[in-house]
Amino acid sequence: MVAELGLFALILALLLALAQGTLPLIGAARGDVALMAVGRSAAYGQLFFMALAYAALTYAFVTDDFSIAYVANHSNTLLPTQYKVSGVWGGHEGSLLLWVLILSFWSAAVATFSRSLPREVLARVLGVMGLIAIGFIGFTLFTSSPFERLLPAALEGRDLNPMLQDPGLIIHPPMLYMGYVGFSVAFAFAIAALIGGRLDAAWARWSRPWTAVAWAFLTIGIGLGSWWAYYVLGWGGWWFWDPVENASFMPWLMGTALLHSLAVTEKRGGFKNWTVMLAIMTFSLVLLAAFLVRSGVLTSVHAFAVDPDRGLYLLLFMAVVVAGSLTLFAWRAGKVGLGGGFGLVSRESALLTNNVLLAVSGAAVLLGTLYPLFLDAFGLGKISVGPPYFEAVFLPLMLPLLLLLGFGPRLRWKQDSPTEQLWRLRWIFVASLAFGMIWPLFVGNWSFLAGIGAFLGLWIIGSSLKDLVERLLPRAGSRQTLGTRAKRLGRSYVGMQFAHIGVALVVIGITFVLGYDDERDVRMAVGETVEVGGYGFRLDTLERVQGPNFVADQATVAVFRDGQRITTLQPQMREYFSQDQPMAHTSLHRGFFRDLYVNMGEPLPGNAWVMRVYYKPYMNWVWAGVILMGLGGFLAATDRRYRVRVRREEDLPDAVGDSSSKTSAAPV
Amino acid sequence: MKKRQKRLLLVAGGLAGVAVVAGLVLNAFRDNLVFFYTPSDIVAEIVPMERTFRIGGLVEDGSVHRAEDGVTVHFRVTDTAVAVPVVYHGILPNLFREGQGVVAVGSLEDGGVFRASQVMARHDETYMPPEAAEAIKRAQREQARTVGHADGGY
Numbered sequence: 001m002v003a004e005l006g007l008f009a010l011i012l013a014l015l016l017a018l019a020q021g022t023l024p025l026i027g028a029a030r031g032d033v034a035l036m037a038v039g040r041s042a043a044y045g046q047l048f049f050m051a052l053a054y055a056a057l058t059y060a061f062v063t064d065d066f067s068i069a070y071v072a073n074h075s076n077t078l079l080p081t082q083y084k085v086s087g088v089w090g091g092h093e094g095s096l097l098l099w100v101l102i103l104s105f106w107s108a109a110v111a112t113f114s115r116s117l118p119r120e121v122l123a124r125v126l127g128v129m130g131l132i133a134i135g136f137i138g139f140t141l142f143t144s145s146p147f148e149r150l151l152p153a154a155l156e157g158r159d160l161n162p163m164l165q166d167p168g169l170i171i172h173p174p175m176l177y178m179g180y181v182g183f184s185v186a187f188a189f190a191i192a193a194l195i196g197g198r199l200d201a202a203w204a205r206w207s208r209p210w211t212a213v214a215w216a217f218l219t220i221g222i223g224l225g226s227w228w229a230y231y232v233l234g235w236g237g238w239w240f241w242d243p244v245e246n247a248s249f250m251p252w253l254m255g256t257a258l259l260h261s262l263a264v265t266e267k268r269g270g271f272k273n274w275t276v277m278l279a280i281m282t283f284s285l286v287l288l289a290a291f292l293v294r295s296g297v298l299t300s301v302h303a304f305a306v307d308p309d310r311g312l313y314l315l316l317f318m319a320v321v322v323a324g325s326l327t328l329f330a331w332r333a334g335k336v337g338l339g340g341g342f343g344l345v346s347r348e349s350a351l352l353t354n355n356v357l358l359a360v361s362g363a364a365v366l367l368g369t370l371y372p373l374f375l376d377a378f379g380l381g382k383i384s385v386g387p388p389y390f391e392a393v394f395l396p397l398m399l400p401l402l403l404l405l406g407f408g409p410r411l412r413w414k415q416d417s418p419t420e421q422l423w424r425l426r427w428i429f430v431a432s433l434a435f436g437m438i439w440p441l442f443v444g445n446w447s448f449l450a451g452i453g454a455f456l457g458l459w460i461i462g463s464s465l466k467d468l469v470e471r472l473l474p475r476a477g478s479r480q481t482l483g484t485r486a487k488r489l490g491r492s493y494v495g496m497q498f499a500h501i502g503v504a505l506v507v508i509g510i511t512f513v514l515g516y517d518d519e520r521d522v523r524m525a526v527g528e529t530v531e532v533g534g535y536g537f538r539l540d541t542l543e544r545v546q547g548p549n550f551v552a553d554q555a556t557v558a559v560f561r562d563g564q565r566i567t568t569l570q571p572q573m574r575e576y577f578s579q580d581q582p583m584a585h586t587s588l589h590r591g592f593f594r595d596l597y598v599n600m601g602e603p604l605p606g607n608a609w610v611m612r613v614y615y616k617p618y619m620n621w622v623w624a625g626v627i628l629m630g631l632g633g634f635l636a637a638t639d640r641r642y643r644v645r646v647r648r649e650e651d652l653p654d655a656v657g658d659s660s661s662k663t664s665a666a667p668v
Numbered sequence: 669m670k671k672r673q674k675r676l677l678l679v680a681g682g683l684a685g686v687a688v689v690a691g692l693v694l695n696a697f698r699d700n701l702v703f704f705y706t707p708s709d710i711v712a713e714i715v716p717m718e719r720t721f722r723i724g725g726l727v728e729d730g731s732v733h734r735a736e737d738g739v740t741v742h743f744r745v746t747d748t749a750v751a752v753p754v755v756y757h758g759i760l761p762n763l764f765r766e767g768q769g770v771v772a773v774g775s776l777e778d779g780g781v782f783r784a785s786q787v788m789a790r791h792d793e794t795y796m797p798p799e800a801a802e803a804i805k806r807a808q809r810e811q812a813r814t815v816g817h818a819d820g821g822y
Binding site: 344356360363367371381382383384388389392393397521522523581582583584599601602604608610612 | 674677678682685686689692693696697699700701702703704720722734737738739757758759760762763773799802
């Protein structure tokens with residue numbers, strides 16, 4: 001019963017999406033207010049029915065309804081309840097349902113928070129969102145319905161993949177999808193602007209907070225995925241340049257470029273075409289990610305069951321979206337006009353450089369990800385492109401970008417003097433270079449990579465803090481209190497600095513962990529001690545333990561440093577009742593300067609196991625940096641100016657020749 | 669005139685930058701392609717030495733044994749026609765089994781032993797790494813052809 005209810009709700013959601021995808025667009029073209037108003041109601045209705053469909057599937061999971069094929073394949077009566085709830089997105093069909101639910105959520109959010117938008121613009125944005133929803137709800141209904149019945153019903157479910165039974169995975173997909181699908185809003189705004197032929201600073205201002213929120217979600221989502229891989233897969237790695245990871249990284253790179261390009265469009269009215277192009281590309285890469293993961297062309301933890309229909313549907317959908325939006329772009333973009341000019345050294349040129357570097361990085365990742373697939377698809381051979389390629393390309397591309405990051409945000413719009421800015425930052429530069437080169441010596445032998453990483457990280461943090469302090473210190477003749485000055489900074493500016501400092505932490509973390517991590521695969525018998533990264537690991541006991549839906553071999557490992565006991569780690573090798581595959585469960589001790597990590601391999605004769613022991617310096621700096629970046633994105637999106645209705649067009653620095661350097665100190 | 673020169677400089681600089689980057693990317697790309705070979709390819713000696721590549725196939729039954737240290741593992745990968753010895757130091761994936769599909773990344777040592785730096789097995793119960801399947805398919809096609817030739821001789 002509940003499956004039919006869910007399916008029915010899904011069909012109704014599709015019908016509402018059809019209404020939302022057509023009527024408001026027609027209304028906007030004809031100036032018909034009633035038709036335009038359909039968009040908002042349809043968006044709410046679609047969200048309602050999607051939520052109903054989603055709730056129906058969740059109910060089926062919680063009540064162990066194994067007459068539904070999807071539930072029978074991804075759940076089990078013994079599965080703890082929180083994993084039954086998160087098991088809904090543990091497979092292709094359910095995760096797609098979550099994707100669509102989030103899409104309708106974003107539609108409804110636009111309908112709610114964009115009351116200040118002109119009627120036509122809102123109608124077009126919701127119309128485009130509706131069109132996207134038609135594509136995805138149709139995909140769910142016609143190729144991947146999670147409500148298919150299983151006849152006869154299974155007595156017991158096949159259980160959720162044990163790798164997915166983890167708190168990190170409860171939140172990773174929703175966060176990631178919030179990000180992916182969130183970029184559909186930026187895309188819809190861009191397409192709406194192209195249709196309306198009105199691509200101005202107001203458009204950029206409306207679009208910017210949505211982009212920032214989507215970007216923040218995607219950042220956190222990718223970070224969570226990496227965090228999950230780090231401790232669940234038990235390989236001690238956190239980024240493998242796996243095609244699926246790349247699939248999420250490409251929209252992130254483009255989205256980051258978009259975020260920065262929007263700054264120029266909003267503040268200076270420039271880069272309009274480029275911004276629109278980036279919005280289109282970002283969303284296209286999101287669709288590409290969906291295709292890569294869901295078509296079965298890839299094999300990885302994420303790849304779902306292979307079904308050629310799904311791949312074909314997504315490929316066609318992607319083709320329609322990309323071709324359609326690029327045609328529209330070619331047809332309309334000429335009309336939008338150019339922004340103001342700018343000098344060789346200016347905020348604009350810095351952001352342009354940022355964009356070029358990010359776009360090139362994105363293209364390099366695209367090449368490395370798609371080329372093997374193309375060769376394979378055309379039967380030209382099987383090759384793979386490993387991490388060395390991505391590392392070889394990324395390091396030289398990120399180096400100038402990170403150098404610029406400490407410098408660019410301080411540049412004035414339109415024209416600035418490079419010597420003056422560099423002169424002001426000379427001490428920061430010298431200090432960060434000196435400390436950066438010395439810092440690695442506290443961790444181990446000197447490494448060039450760690451030295452560069454520490455220097456760049458300190459350079460970014462130093463110049464960000466200097467900028468913050470300068471803005472907070474009282475100016476001569478000003479009577480503002482510190483509180484007022486802090487308020488005047490604006491959340492947009494503070495968010496930017498958060499995100500940039502987050503980048504710096506990620507850079508330091510990555511270069512240090514790459515330079516100094518220590519991994520040892522060793523035979524450990526009870527009572528034996530091994531030394532890794534200056535820590536002693538002693539295997540004390542081996543025992544058999546019982547969990548809710550598994551039994552496990554558990555090792556108790558005492559960790560020492562300089563004779564002092566630091567912690568006790570208890571890794572397990574679990575055997576889940578429902579599967580014949582054993583699964584290693586890592587035990588971690590996290591710390592500010594290092595993680596210690598023990599993983600069980602295989603039993604050996606003589607009361608011993610093969611164990612994997614890791615020392616991971618500065619690992620938590622990466623996660624902290626990602627969190628800071630995400631927070632920065634959210635903070636920037638809540639800036640006051642996005643909530644204030646733009647009453648007069650003249651308030652916005654639209655066309656050429658606007659008031660020059662007086663506004664230059666304004667935050668990006 | 670000055671403005672035009674400046675713009676020209678900007679465009680030229682941009683193009684030069686893009687050219688450098690493109691060169692860098694393509695160079696890194698060429699150097700880091702990891703090709704795939706089957707055990708039959710290795711026996712036929714068409715595989716480059718001193719270069720990282722991938723092999724795929726089945727873990728031969730009864731071929732897995734551990735060295736004294738408990739951490740070094742020797743096994744053989746077969747495409748059902750021929751088998752290649754592989755040595756790996758470290759923990760094997762949870763689903764590494766004799767008779768199951770496997771893909772290994774590494775390089776060939778003197779004496780025809782493949783030293784694996786990474787070993788990948790299926791990640792659930794029903795799935796065969798596509799490259800392992802490919803190796804077996806190719807070997808069987810080859811066998812079918814040679815058998816066909818032999819038949820033709822009679």
